[in-house]
Amino acid sequence: MDITIHRPGELTQSLRRAWHQAMDESPEYANPFLAPEFAIGVGRHRGGVRVAVLRDAGEPVGFLPYERNPLGVGRAVGLGLSGCQALVHRPGVTWDAQELLRACGTSIFEFDHLVAEQRPFAGHVTGTFASPVIDVKPGDGGYPEWLRATYPGLAKTTLEKERRLGRDIGDLRFEWDERDPAALRTLMRWKSAQYRRTGRMDRFARPWIADLVDHLFHVRDDHFTGVLSVLYAGDRPVAAHFGPRSSTVLAAWFTAYDPDLHYCSPGLMMRLRTAESAARGGVTHVDLGRGDKEYKDWLKTRELRVGEGFVTRAHPVAAAHRMWRRPVRGLRNTVLAHARLREPADRLLRKVGTLRAARRTDGIREE
Known part of the structure; x- marks a missing residue:
């Protein structure tokens, strides 16, 4: 060789x-x-x-x-x-x-x-x-019909929350392949805030990662396309996801939402609508990535x-x-x-995030 x-x-x-x-x-x-x-x-x-x-x-x-x-x-x-x-x-x-x-x-x-x-x-x-992965296939009807057929246990509560969000903010609109760079910057801003709030390393604080995502956003090829999906309520973006797709696979990568609307579970709405639209775009499965998360257990059809x-x-x-x-x-x-270790660790990281936010509010510069 x-x-x-x-x-x-x-x-x-x-x-x-x-x-x-x-x-x-x-x-x-x-x-x-x-x-x-x-x-x-x-x-x-x-x-x-x-x-x-x-x-x-x-x-x-x-x-x-x-x-x-x-x-x-x-x-x-x-x-x-x-x-x-x-x-x-x-x-x-x-x-x-x-x-x-x-x-x-x-x-x-x-x-x-x-x-x-x-x-x-x-x-x-x-x-x-x-x-975990989601094996997806296009439904015969629209999003509500697909949701009821694919996730009957989630459909009722999710659709109720979507109707509430529509009443509170504006009619829901989902863009599978949003090309507005401003929407990508909104996603990065939300994700950075989430990282800090939960005590994680802020990936977008590293310029090369932010520049990489911006570059991949503009790549359009049969074997690789950077797909930005955005859920709007009226003209207001409420959740977004950016990830690469090949001809048949969408990789879940960065998902975030407006934290002021957490009561409506916009992150879950985002993932469900992304899966349904991915199927319509020719994707056969959505790779949720390694890691134990409750929403992955809800959505997965199998595991790699x-x-x-x-x-x-x-x-x-x-x-x-x-x-x-x-x-x-x-x-x-x-x-x-181990959940008995993971949950206290998550609480500790969130406490760290809260302390960091308090330090910034007080005008104390972090070294």
């Missing part, structure tokens, strides 16, 4: 077509986070992004996007943002993990949402986790499995990185896996 390394911006049209072909030939690689457009987008803002191209008899048959730091520490491209990771390849292709790392100039490759079918990496997986772990070579940098990262991951996974 011949392996060459490329910067994302150096990928030729023929290489991108071969990558798209590999996505089309294997349903497990249809996720938009596995498309070259996502790697190219991250590469615009992260200098260490590279793509390993595997060739058999001169023909490109596999693609691994990754990030590499100056010490040779490698990780899946967009680690922490990407909801799906893999070496995308044509059916029947195999590779040697150690040979791959040597070609990439890395002593370790870290991943946390690895597609389960990556057999050459299987021995390096330290844990597997559920990634994703893995996390480290592919390593015998090298001191690899050993040091794994020793540093694995305990952190283990603690986080333990908390997330």
Whole structure:
């Protein structure tokens, strides 16, 4: 197997077509986070992004996007943002993990949402986790009929809340593919406030992430399109979602809503309307992403499995990185896996968020 390394911006049209072909030939690689457009987008803002191209008899048959730091520490491209990771390849292709790392100039490759079918990496997986999905198909009628048929337990209360919102604010209108950049900025503002309110790291406080989302918003391709969906009450946006879609898969990514309207569950309304409209747009399933959330249990039709772990070579940098990262991951996974630990942790983070908000209100600058 011949392996060459490329910067994302150096990928030729023929290489991108071969990558798209590999996505089309294997349903497990249809996720938009596995498309070259996502790697190219991250590469615009992260200098260490590279793509390993595997060739058999001169023909490109596999693609691994990754990030590499100056010490040779490698990780899946967009680690922490990407909801799906893999070496995308044509059916029947195999590779040697150690040979791959040597070609990439890395002593370790870290991943946390690895597609389960990556057999050459299987021995390096330290844990597997559920990634819920919604299998969707278009209904014969409109949104209310689809909702009653698909989620009869949620339909009555959701439709009642939607009618209340319509009475309080204005008639509801849903835009599946909103092209107004101002709506994207509103979503980012809501999401930043939510991160701070719940004590989480504000991703949009990092300029490169905000710039990446803005870039992906403008990408329009059969295998990758940045889709911004917005629910309006009258002319007022009340909830929004931004995520990438491929020809068949929509990845749930950033959802947020106007916190003043929390009593109407606008986030749930947003997810339901997005799923219904995705089906009408040709999507076959919505990937909700790894993680235990109540709304995922309500909405999912099945679960995929994703893995996390480290592919390593015998090298001191690899050993040091794994020793540093694995305990952190283990603690986080333990908390997330047990409700008796997760709920107190959520309360603590919300308390931190409240204190941060109070400090800002009092005019105290946070260091």
